Amino acid sequence: MLSAVSRPIRDSCAPVLDRCFRLVPCLADPARRSSLGLKAALVTLHLVFVGVIFLFYSELIEKTKHEPWYITFYLLLFVATLVQYFITSGSSPGYVLDAMRHANERNALFQKISTTSKQPASSKNGNMVITMEGSRSGRSFSGSNATSWTKLVLDLYPPGTSIRSLTCSYCNVEQPPRAKHCHDCDRCVLQFDHHCVWLGTCVGLGNHCRFWWFICEETALCLWTGVLYVAYLKANIALAWWKDVIMIMLLIILAIFLIFLLLLLLFHSYLILTNQTTYELVRRRRIPYLRGIPERVYPFSDGVCRNLYKLCCVKASVYNLERLPTAQEIEEKSRPYTCLDFLTCRCCC
Known part of the structure; x- marks a missing residue:
């Protein structure tokens, strides 16, 4: 019976859906619809968390009149985070x-x-x-x-x-x-790292630097928003119980996001400094070209400074394909550090 009732509804909606698919072809692909839905949900979350604090925290508006730079920097960080998100999601990982x-x-x-x-x-x-x-x-x-x-x-x-x-x-x-x-x-x-569902694309050689900056900006925005939530609760606790419940619930969710973002930022900072990828770190024993290499040896690392330079300063249009290190180079990288190595900055250059 349910199928008999739903069939006329589907038939009546089909022309509307076909017209939408013709106007916006990307909606015809289920994967792209899912990606667009996740992006819309992420933007909505940002607007909700930032909008609530401006809606409830009236003292913040008064503070803006005396210290306009404070809110200006906060809103600039908010806009920069969203812009960096769309830049990263629209960038090529390097195919x-x-x-x-x-x-x-x-x-x-x-x-x-x-x-x-x-x-x-x-x-x-x-x-x-x-x-x-x-x-x-x-x-x-x-x-x-x-x-x-x-x-x-x-x-x-x-x-x-x-x-x-x-x-x-x-x-x-x-x-x-x-x-x-x-x-x-x-x-x-x-240089495959992982496929990010929220970005709708892979993280690789072409956009790993942009992905790191997005995480960094997102972490700073989340931390700053949490500080504003705590300031509101300290100044307005017990004035309106329903506002306190909403703010406490949002603060708990924000704290969970912040912990996750901090761990993700530290993890990818470690990967960048050692010139590794998430895939290589997790599946090291299953990757043929990494078998037999000691766990503490980073075969593609050229030192902290050079790793940062290659990731951040080399143009994205240049494909820097790295060759596998020779046995002599692996032996040199696995050599224990001495006091002279630290003085000569062996770990950096």
């Missing part, structure tokens, strides 16, 4: 297919320049020299665009590595080190 297309385009460009320029005969053979992050010298590749990416990826692995073991069975493309296929995005991501 393997985009890096492959970028490498092939550069290879074609170098081939075109080398064949038209008047250089010695040794530079007219169509070779391309690509210097990758972590390599001490460039390596010359010859051949067509179809094989340039394969040779580039193989150069990042130890000699004798098979292409078949590197090829993603879903994207049918060779994965460089630290890349992983995301089943939510259905793409291979460079």
Whole structure:
């Protein structure tokens, strides 16, 4: 009976839904609808927590007249947090297919320049020299665009590595080190960290820095809002019981969010300083290129300063593919620290 009653309702709503899907095509995809719903819920939570304190805390409005900078900075932080959230959610984590297309385009460009320029005969053979992050010298590749990416990826692995073991069975493309296929995005991501449901995208090489800044701003906003809630309760407790109940409930929820954000901020700060990813840390024993490396050794770390520089200062459009360290480099990284190492800042540079 219920199905018989609901069928006319579905039939009457179908034209309206079809019209909405035509006007906003992204709503036709269930995954994108879910992502948009989560984003709307996150923005609503921000508006509720900030709006309630301005609605109930009348003394805050009076304080604004005497100290306008206080509320101005708070509102600027609120706007900056939301802007950073949308920037991060709309940024690319760095897809393997985009890096492959970028490498092939550069290879074609170098081939075109080398064949038209008047250089010695040794530079007219169509070779391309690509210097990758972590390599001490460039390596010359010859051949067509179809094989340039394969040779580039193989150069990042130890000699004798098979292409078949590197090829993603879903994207049918060779994965460089630290890349992983995301089943939510259905793409291979460079330096894959995790897939964030709230952002609706992966966190990887291209947006890890933006993700860290979003967490930092979100933590500061949550902490500042909690301070305002506590100030209201200290000044207005027992004046209106229903307001106190609402504020206490929101403060408890805010405290839970703050604890989670602080732990997340500390965790990702540790990952950035050691040049690791969440996937590599959690699945270290299952990742082939990390097997056999001691737990306390960070194979891709170049020191705190260089790790920060590579993450924050290198342009996002440049794909810095890191090669696997050699056995000699692993042995050097696993060497215990001495007093001289601390004096020479071995851990930083």
